[in-house]
Amino acid sequence: MKKKHLNPVISSGLRIVALGGGTGLSALLRGLKEHVVRRGDQHPTFKRPVTDLAAIVTVTDDGGSSGRLRRENRILPPGDIRNCMVALANDEALLSRLFQYRFNAGRGLSGHNFGNLFLAALTHVTGDFSEAVRVSAKVLAIRGRIFPSTLSNVHLVAKLADGKRVQGETRISRSRVPIRRIELNPRRVRPLPMAIEAIQQADIILMGPGSLYTSIIPNLLIPEIADAIARSKSPRVYIANLMTQPGETTHYALSDHLRVIEHHVDRRVLDVVVANRQSISPEVARRYRRQGAEPVLVDRDNVLKLKVRLITGNLVEEHGVLRHNSPRLARLLLDEFLINPRRR
Numbered sequence: 307m308k309k310k311h312l313n314p315v316i317s318s319g320l321r322i323v324a325l326g327g328g329t330g331l332s333a334l335l336r337g338l339k340e341h342v343v344r345r346g347d348q349h350p351t352f353k354r355p356v357t358d359l360a361a362i363v364t365v366t367d368d369g370g371s372s373g374r375l376r377r378e379n380r381i382l383p384p385g386d387i388r389n390c391m392v393a394l395a396n397d398e399a400l401l402s403r404l405f406q407y408r409f410n411a412g413r414g415l416s417g418h419n420f421g422n423l424f425l426a427a428l429t430h431v432t433g434d435f436s437e438a439v440r441v442s443a444k445v446l447a448i449r450g451r452i453f454p455s456t457l458s459n460v461h462l463v464a465k466l467a468d469g470k471r472v473q474g475e476t477r478i479s480r481s482r483v484p485i486r487r488i489e490l491n492p493r494r495v496r497p498l499p500m501a502i503e504a505i506q507q508a509d510i511i512l513m514g515p516g517s518l519y520t521s522i523i524p525n526l527l528i529p530e531i532a533d534a535i536a537r538s539k540s541p542r543v544y545i546a547n548l549m550t551q552p553g554e555t556t557h558y559a560l561s562d563h564l565r566v567i568e569h570h571v572d573r574r575v576l577d578v579v580v581a582n583r584q585s586i587s588p589e590v591a592r593r594y595r596r597q598g599a600e601p602v603l604v605d606r607d608n609v610l611k612l613k614v615r616l617i618t619g620n621l622v623e624e625h626g627v628l629r630h631n632s633p634r635l636a637r638l639l640l641d642e643f644l645i646n647p648r649r650r
Contacts, residue, residue: 319357323508325525327364327386330515332393337636342449359450360504361390364524366462369476371418381429388421394448455525458495482553488519490527505534514545526571536573543578552598561608584620
């Protein structure tokens with residue numbers, strides 16, 4: 307007699323999916339991780355604990371160590387996934403520091419992260435990038451699951467306001483010409499089935515924070531992912547960046563970010579937007595302004611006209627650079643959606 311397959315997710319727990327890339331997704335995961343309860347844990351933070359936290363990570367990075375490994379070893383870029391692993395690690399001490407360690411000397415080695423090399427080596431040993439991610443996650447004992455959005459070797463292509471086309475995430479990020487549209491090359495790629503399953507089972511779907519054109523939208527350009535989000539009856543939440551990004555979102559208000567997502571996805575995928583309302587110190591604001599960045603303006607009336615619910619909070623953490631305060635962001639999200647997570 308065959309044993310029934312046991313679902314590793316506790317059925318009564320809260321299931322969260324977060325999509326994105328870069329440092330923004332890592333900050334979100336780091337905060338949510340503290341509320342994840344697994345079998346054997348005795349003291350859940352909430353009456354209904356978070357029992358499944360899944361990250362779906364964009365794989366279009368082509369710069370730095372990730373870009374080199376991608377070109378030279380023909381693997382998917384590991385950097386964003388490595389950052390998510392470290393953020394979700396049960397112990398962000400020695401092993402996490404090891405995965406983030408960057409070599410600063412050695413011909414061919416300088417500039418690489420140990421974690422990137424580890425993932426590259428495991429990909430060749432196992433013959434499968436997603437299996438390498440799974441094994442690495444086990445080594446770090448992460449409190450969650452991580453999936454690349456696709457296993458295809460996909461690149462970003464931007465159509466700019468001046469009519470030019472730019473290929474590659476790094477070149478797009480460096481461009482100062484406004485972006486009209488982002489596309490994938492190749493256009494039709496398949497997601498991991500487990501990523502789609504995670505979206506279908508999620509009680510909350512989170513997108514961002516992160517670069518609008520190079521971290522958030524690339525995941526939504528995969529038809530099956532956009533379709534799964536569009537069909538979900540759970541809250542679909544966009545977490546806005548704290549600051550605009552030079553070139554990508556110069557002078558964008560909050561409603562502009564939402565309209566860009568609408569423009570790229572022909573189905574409704576957002577119900578709620580979370581934005582910062584906390585002031586930024588004048589000194590830090592001046593430094594960002596010199597770089598062409600400014601706080602994202604929360605134009606409430608325009609946001610509400612898009613039939614999206616707006617939630618704001620004090621979400622800034624300043625340490626020379628601006629980041630989302632991970633604990634406060636996680637707490638705001640869980641306080642808002644815990645009681646009735648499927649409320650739209």
